[in-house]
Amino acid sequence: MSLADELLNDFEDGDDEAIENEVKTEIKTEPMDEGESSEVFKVPFPVEGSSKIKEGLTSVREVAKLWDSDRLKNIKEQVETYAMKTRKSEDLKGSVETDSEYQLIVEANNVSVDIDNEIGIIHKFVKEKYSKRFPELESLVLNPQEYLYTVRELGNDVDKVKNSEVLSQFLTQATIMVVSVTASATQGVMLTEEELDSIEEACTLAQDLNLLKMRIFEYVESRMNLFVPNLSSIVGSNTAAKLMGSAGGLTNLSRMPSCYVLMVGKEKKTHLGLSQTSVKPHTGHIYYCPVVQEAPPDLRSKMARLVANKATIAARIDSLHAYPDGCEGRRLREEIEKKLDKLQEPPPVKAVKPLPAPIDVPGKKRGGRRVRKMKERMAVTDFRKAANRMTFGEFEEDLYQDDLGYTRGQIGKGGAGRIRKVTVDEKTRVRLSKNLQKEVARQNSYAAGGQTTVKRQVAGTASSVAFTPLQGLEIVNPHAAENSQAKAGNKYFSKLLSFKNVKS
Numbered sequence: 001m002s003l004a005d006e007l008l009n010d011f012e013d014g015d016d017e018a019i020e021n022e023v024k025t026e027i028k029t030e031p032m033d034e035g036e037s038s039e040v041f042k043v044p045f046p047v048e049g050s051s052k053i054k055e056g057l058t059s060v061r062e063v064a065k066l067w068d069s070d071r072l073k074n075i076k077e078q079v080e081t082y083a084m085k086t087r088k089s090e091d092l093k094g095s096v097e098t099d100s101e102y103q104l105i106v107e108a109n110n111v112s113v114d115i116d117n118e119i120g121i122i123h124k125f126v127k128e129k130y131s132k133r134f135p136e137l138e139s140l141v142l143n144p145q146e147y148l149y150t151v152r153e154l155g156n157d158v159d160k161v162k163n164s165e166v167l168s169q170f171l172t173q174a175t176i177m178v179v180s181v182t183a184s185a186t187q188g189v190m191l192t193e194e195e196l197d198s199i200e201e202a203c204t205l206a207q208d209l210n211l212l213k214m215r216i217f218e219y220v221e222s223r224m225n226l227f228v229p230n231l232s233s234i235v236g237s238n239t240a241a242k243l244m245g246s247a248g249g250l251t252n253l254s255r256m257p258s259c260y261v262l263m264v265g266k267e268k269k270t271h272l273g274l275s276q277t278s279v280k281p282h283t284g285h286i287y288y289c290p291v292v293q294e295a296p297p298d299l300r301s302k303m304a305r306l307v308a309n310k311a312t313i314a315a316r317i318d319s320l321h322a323y324p325d326g327c328e329g330r331r332l333r334e335e336i337e338k339k340l341d342k343l344q345e346p347p348p349v350k351a352v353k354p355l356p357a358p359i360d361v362p363g364k365k366r367g368g369r370r371v372r373k374m375k376e377r378m379a380v381t382d383f384r385k386a387a388n389r390m391t392f393g394e395f396e397e398d399l400y401q402d403d404l405g406y407t408r409g410q411i412g413k414g415g416a417g418r419i420r421k422v423t424v425d426e427k428t429r430v431r432l433s434k435n436l437q438k439e440v441a442r443q444n445s446y447a448a449g450g451q452t453t454v455k456r457q458v459a460g461t462a463s464s465v466a467f468t469p470l471q472g473l474e475i476v477n478p479h480a481a482e483n484s485q486a487k488a489g490n491k492y493f494s495k496l497l498s499f500k501n502v503k504s
Helices: 003-026 070-083 100-130 144-154 173-184 193-227 229-235 237-247 250-255 258-263 297-319 327-344 369-378 382-388 434-448 480-489
Strands: 465-468 472-475
Touching: 070 100, 070 193, 100 144, 100 193, 100 237, 144 193, 193 229, 193 237, 229 237, 229 297, 229 327, 237 250, 250 297, 258 297, 297 327
Parallel strands: none
Antiparallel strands: 465 472
């Protein structure tokens, strides 16, 4: 053994001794006073063997006493009496809680719960007795009712499982096959006649209780459509009876908000950690109604909240005795089913859509002299236009062998030969008045010659000698244009003209 193992063992031994010392110091050996109750030693959780039936019992009547009780007999008689009566919704007046039949329904609903507990007690009694003959059966057939039917059918003859027609009515073929194979190799012993009689009596009592429970459910279902037709249309007659019984009546149920209706009938947690089935939070009678249990498990909580909302509305409608035919409850039930279908729909397929056309907002156009000059500098020249222009139906010459298809377009094939042409934007062009146009025309007429280049902004090569194709050299009067314009303007309204003859 290594040094590390020895140290670990010493550490563990020390922990055990410390724990024993702590336990010894916590245990008090002082005697209990006379006034102290023995409840101090009550076990807060069930221990092994506490759930078993006491040994030495010969009859099931010693543990199952509900069948012989006066309470159950009274309820059976009242159920049979009221079941033969036919009542209409018009007979209900005032509060529902004051009706005697409604009180019977609440009591019968509570008795049905007691019947289930009684069947569980009988099931334990039969298991204790029949485990002597077929101990493996309780692990193969888990349902209490099916177990009791199977025990009553088999008895001591466990080999007739495969050929029994009664068992095939409530057991599946796979279960019958497993029970048959296990029965052939069981180590149980034969039961005596007294034990078989007690088991037979217990199974018969359980079947009678189950039939009574079914009869109570049928009666409650038929009367729930009379008292709460709209609520029964949503959650069912059984759940409606449980809600009314737990809430203390229809009036109290109608005054509750939907969040409280959802919690009606909630089971309390024991916080002991010994329960075989975990208790889900926020699960009352609404959660276990058929319309919620039909939904997928991941949607049941959401459906329970939705059903609680609609059930609250239906309970308030029934408390006012409105819609006695239950049409409003059926409408609310349809809304719940549509909502469930909507929640179960698959998400829509994302379609690949093209991008929308971009919104080209026209930019702000700046004006002014600088902008016009810039546009003139950046305008496409005639040289570039000629390079981009091609002649149709003409083979171009390849100038470079490594760059096929390169061409210069219309460059060198005619044209004015001007490299850059002044482009004027017509939108920003200055509008000249008529007087200004005349002044510009007069200034341009001096370019014909005969004027000095000092005062006039004309080219120095301008001359008064003009070349004509017919007469050769010709001297032109540059002021002739001005004289003709002056003569044309000397008319009636000219300032230079006056009256020829003036009579005094």
